[in-house]
Amino acid sequence: MAMSCDRSRKKWQKVLYKDQGVSDNYVDESFLEEMKKNLHIRTYEFWAVVRESNVVMHQIYSVWIFVAVYFHMRNFVLTPQFLFEMSSAVTIVGYIVNFVILHENALTKSRWKDGKTMGIFLILGFSLSPILMTLTKTISTDTIYAMTFFMLLANLLFHDYGTDAAIVSQAFSLNAAIFASICLASRLPTTWHAFSLVTFAFELFALWPILRRNLKIHFPRLQIILSFLLGSVVTVSVATVSSVAVVVFLLLHLFITILCPAWLIRLQPYKNNIHGPWDEAVIKQ
Amino acid sequence: MWKGPRGSGLFRIYFPIECLNRPSAFTIGYVDESNKWAVVTGLLRPSESSARDPEGQDRGSTPLSSLIGIWINRDDDRGGGGEEDALHWTGDHSLYSSSSLSSSSDTDLLCLSKTGEVLAVNGHPDHYLCKGRAFEFVIILYDSALFLASCTLMQLMNNSDDDDGDDAGDRRNNRQQDNVQIISGSLAKHQTYVDSCGSEIQKRFAFSAHRRRKPFLLHVADCMFAFPEYLLMNLILIPSSWLSNLRFFQIPAIKMMIDIPSTLNQMKIRYGSYQTECLTAQTGRHCPKQPSTRNVNVCCLFGDVCLGLLTLGFLWTSGCIDSYADRFIVWAEAVAVEFESLLHWLMGVPAGLKVNEPLAYFLGHFFLYHIFLWKAYLRTLRPFWSDICYYSCLSGCLGLTVQLSLLQDLISMMTIHIYCFYVYAARLYHLQIVALSSLWRLFCGKKLNVLRKRIDSASYDIDQLFAGTLFFTILLFTFPTTTLFYLVFAVLRLLVLSIQGMLSTSVSFMNKMPVYWFFLRLVRPSSTAGRLNASVVQHEPLCIYLQLKPISFRELFRMSTRNAPSAEVLGNTWTSLGKKLILGELIYPWIEPSPKSHPS
Numbered sequence: 006m007a008m009s010c011d012r013s014r015k016k017w018q019k020v021l022y023k024d025q026g027v028s029d030n031y032v033d034e035s036f037l038e039e040m041k042k043n044l045h046i047r048t049y050e051f052w053a054v055v056r057e058s059n060v061v062m063h064q065i066y067s068v069w070i071f072v073a074v075y076f077h078m079r080n081f082v083l084t085p086q087f088l089f090e091m092s093s094a095v096t097i098v099g100y101i102v103n104f105v106i107l108h109e110n111a112l113t114k115s116r117w118k119d120g121k122t123m124g125i126f127l128i129l130g131f132s133l134s135p136i137l138m139t140l141t142k143t144i145s146t147d148t149i150y151a152m153t154f155f156m157l158l159a160n161l162l163f164h165d166y167g168t169d170a171a172i173v174s175q176a177f178s179l180n181a182a183i184f185a186s187i188c189l190a191s192r193l194p195t196t197w198h199a200f201s202l203v204t205f206a207f208e209l210f211a212l213w214p215i216l217r218r219n220l221k222i223h224f225p226r227l228q229i230i231l232s233f234l235l236g237s238v239v240t241v242s243v244a245t246v247s248s249v250a251v252v253v254f255l256l257l258h259l260f261i262t263i264l265c266p267a268w269l270i271r272l273q274p275y276k277n278n279i280h281g282p283w284d285e286a287v288i289k290q
Numbered sequence: 291m292w293k294g295p296r297g298s299g300l301f302r303i304y305f306p307i308e309c310l311n312r313p314s315a316f317t318i319g320y321v322d323e324s325n326k327w328a329v330v331t332g333l334l335r336p337s338e339s340s341a342r343d344p345e346g347q348d349r350g351s352t353p354l355s356s357l358i359g360i361w362i363n364r365d366d367d368r369g370g371g372g373e374e375d376a377l378h379w380t381g382d383h384s385l386y387s388s389s390s391l392s393s394s395s396d397t398d399l400l401c402l403s404k405t406g407e408v409l410a411v412n413g414h415p416d417h418y419l420c421k422g423r424a425f426e427f428v429i430i431l432y433d434s435a436l437f438l439a440s441c442t443l444m445q446l447m448n449n450s451d452d453d454d455g456d457d458a459g460d461r462r463n464n465r466q467q468d469n470v471q472i473i474s475g476s477l478a479k480h481q482t483y484v485d486s487c488g489s490e491i492q493k494r495f496a497f498s499a500h501r502r503r504k505p506f507l508l509h510v511a512d513c514m515f516a517f518p519e520y521l522l523m524n525l526i527l528i529p530s531s532w533l534s535n536l537r538f539f540q541i542p543a544i545k546m547m548i549d550i551p552s553t554l555n556q557m558k559i560r561y562g563s564y565q566t567e568c569l570t571a572q573t574g575r576h577c578p579k580q581p582s583t584r585n586v587n588v589c590c591l592f593g594d595v596c597l598g599l600l601t602l603g604f605l606w607t608s609g610c611i612d613s614y615a616d617r618f619i620v621w622a623e624a625v626a627v628e629f630e631s632l633l634h635w636l637m638g639v640p641a642g643l644k645v646n647e648p649l650a651y652f653l654g655h656f657f658l659y660h661i662f663l664w665k666a667y668l669r670t671l672r673p674f675w676s677d678i679c680y681y682s683c684l685s686g687c688l689g690l691t692v693q694l695s696l697l698q699d700l701i702s703m704m705t706i707h708i709y710c711f712y713v714y715a716a717r718l719y720h721l722q723i724v725a726l727s728s729l730w731r732l733f734c735g736k737k738l739n740v741l742r743k744r745i746d747s748a749s750y751d752i753d754q755l756f757a758g759t760l761f762f763t764i765l766l767f768t769f770p771t772t773t774l775f776y777l778v779f780a781v782l783r784l785l786v787l788s789i790q791g792m793l794s795t796s797v798s799f800m801n802k803m804p805v806y807w808f809f810l811r812l813v814r815p816s817s818t819a820g821r822l823n824a825s826v827v828q829h830e831p832l833c834i835y836l837q838l839k840p841i842s843f844r845e846l847f848r849m850s851t852r853n854a855p856s857a858e859v860l861g862n863t864w865t866s867l868g869k870k871l872i873l874g875e876l877i878y879p880w881i882e883p884s885p886k887s888h889p890s
Contacts, residue, residue, distance in 0.1 A: 122753040129757055133764065136648075140767045143644040176735030176755055183759040184733075211752050 040281040049273065054266035059232045060166050061261060063217060066235040067209050068157050069254060073242040074205060075189045078198055082245070085201035092205045099216050106219050126207060134200040141191040149188050156185035160210070167218075182210040301427040302327040304473055305402065306434040306499055307835070309333055309361065315496045317359045317402065318483075320476045329476035330402075331434070332484075332498040333361055361402050402429075429833045430469070434499035436838040437473055439817050469822070469836060556695040556797060557688065560591065589806035594689035597800075601693060602686030611683065615676035619668065622704055626665050629707075633657050636775060646771045653775055657711055664707045691797045698793045705786045712783035713876060719776040720874030722765055729762035780871060787877070807846045815840035 017025055017033045025031075077083040100119070141149055163178040186206030190199040220227055236258065244251045304319075304327065318332035334357070477499055484498055547554075605611055637654035639645065682700075685692045702709070731738060732755070737748035750758070810817050820841035827833045841849075870877055 122751070125753045126756055129760060133760055136764055137760075139648050140646065140764065142647060143639075144767075174735050176750055177733065179752070179755055180733045180735075180759045180762075183756060184763055187760065187763045207756060211756070 037281075040279055042280070043276055043278050044280050046273075046276060046278070049266075049270050051266060051270060054269060055262055056229065058262055058266055059228055060221075062232060062258065063235065064161060064164050064166070064214075065257070065261070066232075066239050067213065068161065069239045069243060070235075071186070071206055071209055072157075072189075073239065073246055075193075075202060076246045077242070078193060078202060080246075085195070085197040088205055089197075089201040092201075092208050096208050096212060099212065103216050103219055106223050126204075130200055130203050130207075134196045134203070137187055137191055137203070138193070138196055138199045139191070141188065146192065149192060153185045153188045156181040156188070160185070164214075167221075179211055182206065186210075300326065302430055302472075303402070303427055304329040304430050304432055304469075304476070306330060306497070307431045308434060308499075309497050310431075312361070312496050315361055316357055317361045318480070318498075319358045320479060321358055322472075327472055328358060329472060330358070330361075331476055331480035333496040335494045335496050359402065427832075431827065431833065431835045432473055433836075433838055434477065437477060438499065439814075440820065440838065552695040552698045552794060552797070553685075553692060556691055556801075559801065560594075560689065560691065589809070590801075590803055591689065593803065593805040594691055594800060595687070597690035598686035598688065598693055600686075601690055602683050605683050605686075606680075611680050612676050615679040618679075619672055619675050622668055623665065626661055626668065626707075629661050630658060632778070633661070636778065640774065643770065643774060645774060646768050649768050649771045650775075653771070657714075660707060660710060691800050694793055694797050694800075698790050698797075701786070701790060701793075708779070708782050708786055712779040715772075715776040715779045716874050716876055719772050722769060722772050723874055726762070726765050726769065729758055729765065732758040733762055776874065783877070804846055804849070807849075808843065811840060811843065811846060820845065 015025075017027070017031070017035075019035075021029060074083065074088065078085065078088070159181040160178045163172060163174045163181070165173045165175045165178070183203075183206060186203055190202045190206075193199050193202060220231070239254065240251060243254055309330065312333050313335075315333040315335050317330045318334050319328060319330040321328040480499060484492065484495075633654045636645075637650045682696055683693070685696050728738070731745060732748075732750065735747060735750070736745045738744075739746045821839040823837040823839055825835050825837065827835045867877065869875075
């Protein structure tokens, strides 16, 4: 009798190698004292979030530009030669800019590799364009547009925006974009149209993100200027195709740039992350 | 000498049903103590003179080691109770003091009486002590004449070994097998015993289950077949089997050339492998109950040749060859024209499906060119066709099977363009499927790890991604077109294969037709006895009559077609067919797949 009183007076310790007279899964009032809430919370500042959201907007600009170019080509406003020359010039300029930014010293190997990439791409694109042109002749336009839409959506979803989420798959997003471009290219009348559109798509979806990333690392302030520039280009080009599309675009822009950050900040107080000794151990290197 | 039934368990006593009416005598037979059975195969009358010359008895006769007991027929004038009878018999006769019996001290004798009393009687030569002992037994009556006459019994029992049935069937089969083996084994031993006995003992047999001479019918059959067999073997079969064993025909290329056309294959099966069968039949002393395999095969061959000659005669005399040949050629040309229209339909918008125009155009013209070649071939063949048909009927001399396989070959030659188209379309389809699956993995940014046989994520270069996506798109959009062409030609090919399959099934059926057995079954049913029927004659004591009935025709047929490999062994089930169709692998139902060797 005396012995048991003694035992209960002693404080229960959270160890199992002592026989404390209670079952193994016993917890006392000190349970949950070690719980910590919302340890790694970050406070967001509105305009900073708005500034960062332009990463997503840049990719959306690319998509809209591409679709606008397609419609312009279909309406014969844009000739394939002009598109090809323009995109080639811009690519060469961008390449030189990239080259300058990175201050690369070991030049020959990467230049040879880039030259090889370009060569393969041009040859393949040029030889397969006739096939690409007649690929979807018997499929209805609506099906093609639906497929293109889903493929570009996949491109946006799986794109690498600088985070390390599990959903990111760079190869898949690029492939989806090229698939979409081939779908649209097959709707165009001649081989030249198809070839120039596919070339333009490749440069826009494969090469431009590389330059963008490098620019962001070295000149962060340039992002806003770039956004304004591209935004106005998109607005102008889409407006000449259809006015409804412009409205949709502007609404989308507003949504992503203004509304989404506000929403994010509004939702911060509801955060309720629980941390405790039950978390998985993270080995610090 | 056996010590009598010891221990518990049912003791089986097999008794010939013919002995039930014989007078009392000593029983001859064989016993097995451990497996608890005893078979009575003969009845030996006691000798008249009491004092015998021991030497005379020993000379020229095997010791009466097969003496197992006494049969007591109550209708005999000397009679009494069971034990008294036994005592009477064992004490009275000097047979009892024969050399073999006196050597052992304690022997038991099985006393059977017609009333159903069975005793194991212990008799000692010196003391004439009789101690009857009852034990659990069952008497099984069997028809020794039928067992001896049947040629098919052992084969049937051996074949039921290979059957895999459910448990009840197995148990039943095992028990039947047990009974049959015991009885047949004892009868065989008895046969050798009787053959080696001296004539004095042979005269004393009241009943003996042995065959004096070969059944008359089998004898007649042997004589009948001797001369034609001689003719066949020396003139045709031995030279042809020598030919087929030549080194020349073992070359893989030549072997393939012979195996693929079914006519040559059939001839090889029929005439080429005869020599080995003859050899095996001659070297081993086959059981005297079995007809020689030579007879069986010669009979089958004769049936075949007769049917072939009949067909030949019918076709030649009725004169319908010309009209059929003409009609056939006209039909073949009409089929070619139909094919052309089918291809034009495929190149257009078939069934409202969205076909890729340039590809369909290209494929359609490719196949159209083949049809053009085919029509030219038919045109050159036309003048000679009816002559070819007429003289190919001559192959009926070699048998109806050869004619049927010739027909099969003709069909496959006439549909060779379908075969070609199917092969082209299947290869293209398979290639496209393999490429598509690999490029889809590239599309998702993954790669097949061949070593580990799993899908891993991979980092590709930009140009690799671009080229891969380009090809993937192209292949994806041309996939329905290829599938359509492949399906159409696969269906046609399967149609032709089913017709050929029916022909080859009938050929293999005729190869194994058991003409000889059917003949035997009709004329002398007792020689084809195989079905066992057990019926209870008397309950107290338990007496079962094991009847041997002639086997049904269906069972005979199944017996002779037992050796054909089943479809599962060949790997040609429906699921494998479906899988091959979907993947685009080629279907060869007549070539047996070689066993794959695993490199482990």
